[in-house]
Amino acid sequence: MKLTELIKKKNFVVTSEIGPPKGWQVEHHLDEAKKYFAGIVDAVNVTDNQSSVMRFGSLATCHMLKDRGMEPVFQVTCRDRNRLALQSDILSAAGLGIENLLLLTGDHPKLGDHPGSKPVFDLDSVSLTHAVRQMESGVDLAGNKLDGDPPKFCKGAVVSPCAEPLEPQLMKMEKKINAGTEFFQTQAVYEPEKFARFMEKIKGWNVPVLVGIVILKSVGMAKFMNENVAGVFVPDPLIEELRKDKEKTKSGQTGVEIAARLIKEMKSMCQGVHIMPLGWDQHVPAILDAAGL
Amino acid sequence: MFILETKPKEELEKLLKPGVCVIKCIGCREISLPEEKIEELLKNLELDAKDVLAVDYLCNADFTKSRLLKYKSEIDKCNSILVFSCGVGLQVLAGMLEEKSAVQGLNTIYISGRGLAPSDYDCDQCGECLLNLTGGICPVTQCSKGLLNGPCGGAKNGKCEISKDLDCAWEKIYKKLEASGRLDSYFRKMKVRDYSKALAKPKQPV
Numbered sequence: 195m196k197l198t199e200l201i202k203k204k205n206f207v208v209t210s211e212i213g214p215p216k217g218w219q220v221e222h223h224l225d226e227a228k229k230y231f232a233g234i235v236d237a238v239n240v241t242d243n244q245s246s247v248m249r250f251g252s253l254a255t256c257h258m259l260k261d262r263g264m265e266p267v268f269q270v271t272c273r274d275r276n277r278l279a280l281q282s283d284i285l286s287a288a289g290l291g292i293e294n295l296l297l298l299t300g301d302h303p304k305l306g307d308h309p310g311s312k313p314v315f316d317l318d319s320v321s322l323t324h325a326v327r328q329m330e331s332g333v334d335l336a337g338n339k340l341d342g343d344p345p346k347f348c349k350g351a352v353v354s355p356c357a358e359p360l361e362p363q364l365m366k367m368e369k370k371i372n373a374g375t376e377f378f379q380t381q382a383v384y385e386p387e388k389f390a391r392f393m394e395k396i397k398g399w400n401v402p403v404l405v406g407i408v409i410l411k412s413v414g415m416a417k418f419m420n421e422n423v424a425g426v427f428v429p430d431p432l433i434e435e436l437r438k439d440k441e442k443t444k445s446g447q448t449g450v451e452i453a454a455r456l457i458k459e460m461k462s463m464c465q466g467v468h469i470m471p472l473g474w475d476q477h478v479p480a481i482l483d484a485a486g487l
Numbered sequence: 488m489f490i491l492e493t494k495p496k497e498e499l500e501k502l503l504k505p506g507v508c509v510i511k512c513i514g515c516r517e518i519s520l521p522e523e524k525i526e527e528l529l530k531n532l533e534l535d536a537k538d539v540l541a542v543d544y545l546c547n548a549d550f551t552k553s554r555l556l557k558y559k560s561e562i563d564k565c566n567s568i569l570v571f572s573c574g575v576g577l578q579v580l581a582g583m584l585e586e587k588s589a590v591q592g593l594n595t596i597y598i599s600g601r602g603l604a605p606s607d608y609d610c611d612q613c614g615e616c617l618l619n620l621t622g623g624i625c626p627v628t629q630c631s632k633g634l635l636n637g638p639c640g641g642a643k644n645g646k647c648e649i650s651k652d653l654d655c656a657w658e659k660i661y662k663k664l665e666a667s668g669r670l671d672s673y674f675r676k677m678k679v680r681d682y683s684k685a686l687a688k689p690k691q692p693v
Contacts, residue, residue: 299639302631304649313632320636321679335679354640362661365675366637373677381640424643 195265196293196348198376200236201402207466208487209267209379209404210478211239214250220258228262230475234482237265239296239379239468243274246306253283257290267350268292271300276316277335281325288345296350296379297322319351320369327374349374353403354381354425355392363425364395371401379468381425382408384432386459393463404466407456409449409474409481413437446477453477454484461485489515489573490597493524494616496531499569502590502619507534508558508565510580510589512572514544521593525571528592538565545576546606548583555583562587573598574610574618574625581623582608588667591618596684614684622663627680629656635678 200207212227214220231238238259242252256266268287270280284295299319303311317325317335325335332344351370357363367378383389383405393403408426410416413436416428432452436443443449457467467487471478509529513520529536538561544550555562562568568587570577574595581589596614609628617635618625627633631649634657641648642655664670 299632299634301641302649304631315632315634316682317679318632318634318636318639320677324677324679352640357640359658359661361665362638362658363640365661365670366640369636369675369677372675422643424641424648 197237197267197350198348198402201377201465204236205465206461206487207236207404208234208469208482209237209239209466210235210469210471210475211241211267211269212255212475213241213244213473214252214255216247216249218250220250220255223255224258224262226475227259227264230478232262232264234479235469236466237267237294239267239269242269242271242298242300243306246273246301246303246308248306248308253287253290253292256287256292260291265294266292267294267296269296269298270322271298272315272317272319272322273300273303274311274314276314277325280317280322281329281334284326284329284347285340285345288347293346294348294350295326296352297326297375298352320366320373323349323351323370323373323375330374348376350377350379351375352381353378355383355405356381356385356388356427357425360392360395367396368399371399375401377402377404377465379404380406382406382419382423382470383460384426384428384456386456386463389460390463402465404468405457405460405464406468406470407453407481408470408472409446409453409477410436411446411449411472411474412443446474449474450477450480450484453481457481457485457487461487489519489595489599491519491521491571491573491593491595492614493521493528493571494592494594496528498619499528499532499590499592502567503532503534503569504566505535506564506566507536507569508561508567509536509539510545510568510570510572511539511541512543512545512570512576513541514546514550514576520571525592534567534569536569545570545572546579546608548579548606551576551579551583555580574612574616575606575608577616577618578608578610578623578625579606581618584623586667588669589623591616594684612685613680615681617678621660622667622669624656624660624663626656626660629654629659633680635680 240252240255256268259266353367416433419426542554568589570589571592577591594616595612611627638657647653
């Protein structure tokens with residue numbers, strides 16, 4: 195089912211995500227997803243060569259999730275494919291019954307495990323969204339007619355509510371909405387007051403927002419994100435909380451408590467939450483439980 | 488050898504106010520500045536183009552700085568500056584202008600044999616020069632992903648995700664346009680690059 199329809203039906207939706215493995219044997223990942231996500235979250239994103247590291251494909255994984263009764267969100271980046279390949283893969287997704295897309299520009303290949311590869315970026319998140327909308331109207335990006343019924347998707351994109359400066363982000367967000375974006379999932383948020391200000395600014399746009407939550411695994415991870423990850427800032431009191439009880443943090447309990455608290459604080463401000471467990475899938479049910487979802 | 492073509496009249500009309508100062512770069516000997524086309528364009532634009540200044544090597548920051556001093560009165564009194572140069576020349580000039588913006592009248596399709604006037608800026612010869620929309624800062628050459636529709640979200644503290652030594656081109660563009668009050672709807676329009684224009688250039692040195 196399309197995420198926008200779910201949002202209408204449920205008022206508040208929960209999504210999580212999996213990153214396919216660097217190999218072809220995905221059974222274990224699918225079993226984990228089934229165990230921790232099926233019946234617990236509304237949809238599962240599948241990342242597309244996340245962090246520019248070559249992995250098993252997002253489209254195939256989405257298909258396999260669908261086969262196992264889960265609702266996939268097909269993440270598509272512009273880093274590795276030109277406009278022919280992107281549109282072709284998106285048509286293929288329609289053929290496989292995939293209804294939700296998350297359209298991204300993508301990280302630069304220099305950050306990943308093939309730093310010498312060609313950065314494609316023929317399209318970007320805005321023009322890719324436009325291309326999908328074109329296809330939904332029965333023609334491709336170049337205006338050529340598609341055979342048969344046009345595909346129908348629910349088109350998502352990302353935004354960084356805590357980025358500084360925020361204005362260029364908002365400008366891009368507006369462009370995405372004009373190009374056809376129907377929902378947003380956000381970069382990780384650890385500052386609810388900043389998120390509230392962001393939601394206030396975009397009020398007039400009437401677009402559903404799923405706030406992003408990344409489970410904090412350690413002090414080192416929090417510090418790393420503060421140094422290196424765009425638009426993410428973990429405030430000192432949270433770092434202190436992670437430092438206080440090393441065993442508790444290691445077991446995941448501190449990260450679960452922080453995540454649940456953040457969700458509780460922000461759930462009245464937005465239309466859903468997107469939990470990025472980064473391998474800690476097993477903690478997702480506990481977070482939702484503690485957050486009262 | 489350079490291949491430059493004039494931009495369509497409709498694109499320039501939106502950006503120029505009557506009382507135009509025209510700057511033509513005649514630096515490179517090999518340049519094939521489309522003189523006749525420029526004359527025709529100026530006639531069709533019906534602008535009060537009083538001052539037509541011919542300068543050489545707009546791409547050379549020292550030369551351009553001295554020309555700006557020499558022609559200060561012409562530039563101060565004009566309402567718009569229309570430039571006929573390659574993409575590098577425009578970027579150098581735009582970087583030096585504070586209040587006024589320089590409008591590029593040409594698309595650069597092909598440049599070869601650079602090196603006469605080394606510059607900090609680059610031109611990718613995309614054939615659909617975007618500098619008029621981006622405050623004279625080129626997203627094709629200065630953004631590591633060559634994005635045309637705004638920042639990717641990967642910049643931290645104003646620096647690009649691939650290097651802390653590299654400024655985020657789109658944050659610079661945003662600041663420049665904001666400072667000059669040009670964050671208008673034209674700029675917000677979506678762009679898709681047409682690579683067929685860049686591929687029109689000759690593959691062999693002439």
